[in-house]
Amino acid sequence: MHVSIAGSLDLAVDRAKDAGCDVFQQFTRNPRGWGYKPLSDDDGALYKKKCATTGLLPVDHMPYLPNLASPKPEIYEKSVQTLTAELDRCGCLGIPYLVTHLGHHLGDGMAGGRARVIKAVNLALESSDAKTMLLLENTAGEKNSVGSSFEHIGAILAGLSQPERIGICFDTCHAFAAGYELRTEEGLAATLAQFDEQVGLSRLKVIHLNDTKGDLGSGLDRHEHIGMGFIGEDGFRRILHNPVFARLPLVCETPVDERRDDRGNIRKVRELAA
Template sequence: MVQVKVGVHVSIAGSLDLAVDRARDAGCDVFQMFSRNPRGWGFKPLSDEDSDLYKKKIATTGLLPVDHMPYLPNLASPKPEIWEKSVQTLTAELDRCGRLGIPYLVTHLGHHLGDGIAGGRARVIKAVTAALESSESGTMLLLENTAGEKNSVGSSFEHIGAIIRGLPADKRIGVCFDTCHAFAAGYELRTEEGMASTLAQFDEQVGLSRLRIIHLNDTKGDRGSGLDRHEHIGMGFIGEEGFRCLLHNPVFSRLPLVCETPVDERRDDRGNIRAVRDLAR
C-alpha cells in the first residue's frame, strides 16, 4: 500500500480560516484555495486578525496549504494594461502567501492571444521576474502545465523548461503538474511505459527535482484533445487503471496530491479523496 498525501481545493467563503476547517472536515492531508476572490481584480487586504487566525488553525491541524492565483491575470498577454495588472496581482499574491506562511503559489502561464508562443513566453519570463524582484516572500512560485488549448503557454514541457531557464531567480520556481492538462496536451499517463516516457521527457526539459505539487484530475477529453475539463478520479479517459499506475509511481506518490474534481450527484470531495486512497492500495 502506498501512503499518499491527498486533498482538494476548498472554498474560503465566510472567512479565510474556514478553508482550513473545510479541508479538515473533508479528510485532507493537503488543500488548495484562493486566498481572495478569484473572479475579480480587486481584493480586500489581509488583516492581522485574519492572518493570525488562519495560521493558528494551520498549526493545530498540520495541514499543508497551497494557494492558487485568481483567474483574470494573464502573464503572457500582449495587452500592456492586462499584463501590468497581472504582474501586480502576482506580486500581491506572493506577498499574501508570505504573510500567511503558505509555501506554494500555483499560477497558470496565460495565453499569448495569437501573436506567437515566443512572444508569450518572453512576457511570462518578464512578468515572473518582475514579481519575484518586487516581493520579499519566501513562497515558491509553481508554474502549472496547461492542456494545449488555443494560444496557451506552457502546454509542453519544453516551453516550461525554457521559461524557467530564462528566469534569474529560478531557485524560487517549481512546477505543479496537472494530470488532466498533461494528458489533454498529449502526454501518456495510463501505462507504466507511458508514465516512464512522460517523466523522462519532463526530467530532460524541466527536471523532476522541480516538481512540488500534483493536480490530480481525471479528464473528460481524450489524450491530445486540448480539452481542459476535469472529471472525477477514475471516471474519465485516464481511468482507474491509469490512476492506479500513476499512484504507484514513486515520482507521483511522494508528492502532495490536490484534486480539482467536480462535486455532483455522482461523487463529492470526500469521495474523490477516498478513490485516490483506494487506488493507491
C-alpha cells in the same frame, strides 16, 4: 481538494480538515475580480495557527483574470501586480506554494508569450520577498496557451532570474490533454523521462490530480472524477504507485455532482493508492 474561503480565510482550513484532507488548495481572495481586501496581521495569525494545529499543508492558486502572457498592456500590468500581491499574501499567511497558470498569448506567437511570462515572473519575484515558492502549472494545449509542453516550460525556467524560487505544479488532466501518455507503465515512464530532461523532476512540488473528459492529445481542459475519465482507474493506480508521484502533495480539482463529491474523490484516490 480545493476548498472555499466563504466567510473567512481561516474557514478553509476547517473545511479541509472536516473533509479528511491532508493537503488543500484555496484562493486567498475572490478569484473572479481584480479587487481584493488587504490581509490584517490577525488574519495571518489565525490562519497560520489553524494550519499548525491541524497539520494541514495549504496551497494557494492565482485568481482567474490574470494573464501573464497577454500582449495587452493594461491586462499585463494588472496581472504582474496581482502576482506580486498574491506572493505577498501567501507570505503573510505562511502558505508555502502559489500555483499560477502561464496564460495565453492571444495569437501573437508563442515566443512573445513566453517572453512576457518570463518578464512577469521576474518582476513579481523582484518585488516580493515572500518565502513562498511560485509553482508554474502545465497547460492542456488549448489554443494560444503557454506552457503545454515541457520544452516550453523549460525555456521559461531558463529565462528566470531567481530559479530557486520556482517549482512546478503538474496537472494530470492537462498533461494528458496535451498529449503526454499517463495510463501505461511505458507511457508514464516516457512522460517522466521527458519532464526530467526538459524541466527536472526535482522541481515537481505539487500534483493536480484530475481525470479528464478529453482523450489523449485533445487539448481539452475539462476535469473529471478520478477514474471516470479517459485516464481511468487503472491509469490512476499506476500514477499513484509511481514513486515520483507518491511522494508529492496531491490536490483534486474534480467536479461535484450527483455522481460523486469531494470526499468521494478523496476516498477513490486513497483506494487506488492502497
